[in-house]
Structures are given as C-alpha cells and as structure tokens.
Amino acid sequence: xxxxxxxxxxxxxxxxxxxxxxxxxxxxxxxxxxxxxxxxxxxxxxxxxxxxxxxxxxxxxxxxxxxxxxxxxxxxxxxxxxxxxxxxxxxxxxxxxxxxxxxxxxxxxxxxxxxxxxxxxxxxxxxxxxxxxxxxxxxxxxxxxxxxxxxxxxxxxxxxxxxxxxxxxxxxxxxxxxxxxxxxxxxxxxxxxxxxxxxxxxxxxxxxxxxxxxxxxxxxxxxxxxxxxxxxxxxxxxxxxxxxxxxxxxxxxxxxxxxxxxxxxxxxxx
Ligand code: JEE
Numbered sequence: 273x274x275x276x277x278x279x280x281x282x283x284x285x286x287x288x289x290x291x292x293x294x295x296x297x298x299x300x301x302x303x304x305x306x307x308x309x310x311x312x313x314x315x316x317x318x319x320x321x322x323x324x325x326x327x328x329x330x331x332x333x334x335x336x337x338x339x340x341x342x343x344x345x346x347x348x349x350x351x352x353x354x355x356x357x358x359x360x361x362x363x364x365x366x367x368x369x370x371x372x373x374x375x376x377x378x379x380x381x382x383x384x385x386x387x388x389x390x391x392x393x394x395x396x397x398x399x400x401x402x403x404x405x406x407x408x409x410x411x412x413x414x415x416x417x418x419x420x421x422x423x424x425x426x427x428x429x430x431x432x433x434x435x436x437x438x439x440x441x442x443x444x445x446x447x448x449x450x451x452x453x454x455x456x457x458x459x460x461x462x463x464x465x466x467x468x469x470x471x472x473x474x475x476x477x478x479x480x481x482x483x484x485x486x487x488x489x490x491x492x493x494x495x496x497x498x499x500x501x502x503x504x505x506x507x508x509x510x511x512x513x514x515x516x517x518x519x520x521x522x523x524x525x526x527x528x529x530x531x532x533x534x535x536x537x538x539x540x541x542x
Pocket of ligand 1: 367368369371392393394395396397398415416417418419420421422423424425428
C-alpha cells in the first residue's frame with residue numbers, strides 16, 4: 273500500500289517511523305511518504321492561510337497549495353495500482369471535526385485500497401472548494417476521529433494510519449489477534465491479567481487459574497456483558513441476543529436487560 277500525508281507540520285508524523293508502521297515500511301509492505309504543504313507554495317512567505325470569507329474567528333487554508341500538493345501525490349501512483357483513467361482513484365482522507373466518524377469498519381475498507389492520501393488541515397480547516405475539486409482525482413472522504421476538537425488533522429492521521437496499517441497482511445506479528453478481532457461481536461473486551469497471580473493483595477480471578485476452559489470462556493463473556501452494559505450501553509442496541517444460552521440470558525437479566533425478539537431491552541425499573 274502507498275500512503276501520502278500532506279501537512280504543514282511533517283515532523284508531527286515522525287512517530288510513523290516507529291514500531292509497527294515503521295516495521296511495515298522497512299519490510300516493504302507500506303510505502304509511506306510525508307510531504308510539507310509549504311513546498312507547494314510559490315510566494316516568498318510560503319503562505320498557506322488567509323482570512324475567512326464571511327468573517328469569523330481564525331484563518332482558513334488557501335486552496336492553491338493544496339491543489340499543487342494533491343496533484344503531485346496523485347501523479348505518484350503505487351506500482352501495480354490501477355492505471356490513470358480507470359475507476360480506481362486514490363482515496364483522499366480529510367480529517368475534520370465535521371467528517372464521518374472513523375470506525376474499525378472504515379479502517380478495514382481503507383486497508384483494501386492501493387493508495388491513500390491524507391490531507392492534514394490546520395487553523396479552521398481547508399477551503400471547501402479543494403474537496404470539490406479533488407473529487408475529480410480522488411474518492412474524497414472527510415473523516416472525524418471523534419466528537420472532540422483537535423488543533424489539526426495530524427493526530428487523527430497518526431491514529432487512522434495505525435488502525436489501517438495493522439490490518440495490512442503481514443504487518444501484525446500475530447495474525448490470530450486479527451482473527452479474534454473479526455470474531456468480536458461488537459462488545460467491549462474482557463479484562464486481562466498476567467503474572468504474578470497475587471499482586472499488592474490483589475488476586476487474579478480464580479477461574480482464570482482453574483484450567484477449566486469452558487468456565488473461563490463463560491466468565492470472560494459475562495465480563496464483556498458487564499463492562500459493555502456499564503461503559504457502552506449503546507453497543508447493546510446492536511447486539512444479536514437471538515441464540516443466547518440460558519446462563520447468558522441470566523447474566524443479562526442480572527444487569528437489568530431482558531431478551532425480546534432477539535434484542536436486548538433495558539428493564540424500565542432496572
Ligand atoms: C482537522 C483544523 C482545527 C478547530 C472549529 C470546531 C467549530 C477546526 N475528531 C477531530 N476533532 N478535530 C479534528 C480536526 C480539527 C482540525 C482539523 C481535524 C483542521 N482543525 C479546528 C476548530 C474548528 N469548529 C467544532 O465546532 C465548530 C475547526 C478531528 C479529526 N479528524
């Protein structure tokens with residue numbers, strides 16, 4: 273996979289040299305290049321921003337440096353990618369507080385692409401016409417990491433590149449982790465423990481030392497239910513409770529949920 277990142281703070285993307293993604297690059301699985309937007313300016317001051325039409329706080333990124341930068345990176349298609357003029361456009365991901373929420377499902381979609389380009393905005397964002405213009409050359413996807421405000425797109429790109437990069441074949445050391453993830457049923461994970469079995473007067477739950485794999489699996493599943501009900505009850509709306517064993521229905525009943533038509537329903541009094 274080829275990934276280009278355009279930013280006025282290319283040093284901000286230095287962590288991509290490290291760890292998993294750095295390893296994927298060394299192993300030739302990922303060709304990642306970071307570009308300085310200011311290299312695509314033509315004025316003496318290398319200007320990338322200007323005041324907003326219509327007024328308001330802050331500055332807006334000027335369109336022309338973006339068009340120059342994106343034209344340059346779109347021309348550098350990865351080896352073996354679709355030829356120019358075919359349907360296979362690169363995907364342009366534009367981090368924005370007003371984007372579609374980035375999810376694991378989107379990470380999987382992006383991991384199938386040959387060429388991703390990330391456009392890191394700063395200030396109040398990028399002139400909207402850049403996104404309209406770019407649609408001729410790219411599949412444009414404005415994306416938000418979550419409902420909080422960052423100062424620019426760089427931190428979001430670090431997160432998205434890591435989430436996509438670890439799904440590329442051969443990048444994650446232990447592919448079993450990915451298999452386990454794909455079987456995860458939309459619930460939060462169970463808690464994990466390691467040695468020592470007693471630490472500062474706190475014992476690892478005895479069931480995990482029992483060697484009874486059926487009981488361990490059930491305990492872990494019930495911990496997932498408990499945590500999800502406590503921390504992310506929204507996830508239980510989507511949970512398929514159609515074929516739950518009796519013990520699992522009882523576990524949910526204890527958490528204040530009944531099974532109705534294969535769905536979990538919060539008991540009003542609970
Ligand atoms: C890209 C610039 C900063 C701050 C104004 C804020 C008014 C832009 N999950 C995410 N949060 N934030 C970003 C993100 C932030 C960015 C850029 C991504 C480029 N900024 C910026 C304030 C504002 N608005 C929301 O309320 C309305 C705009 C992001 C991602 N991905």
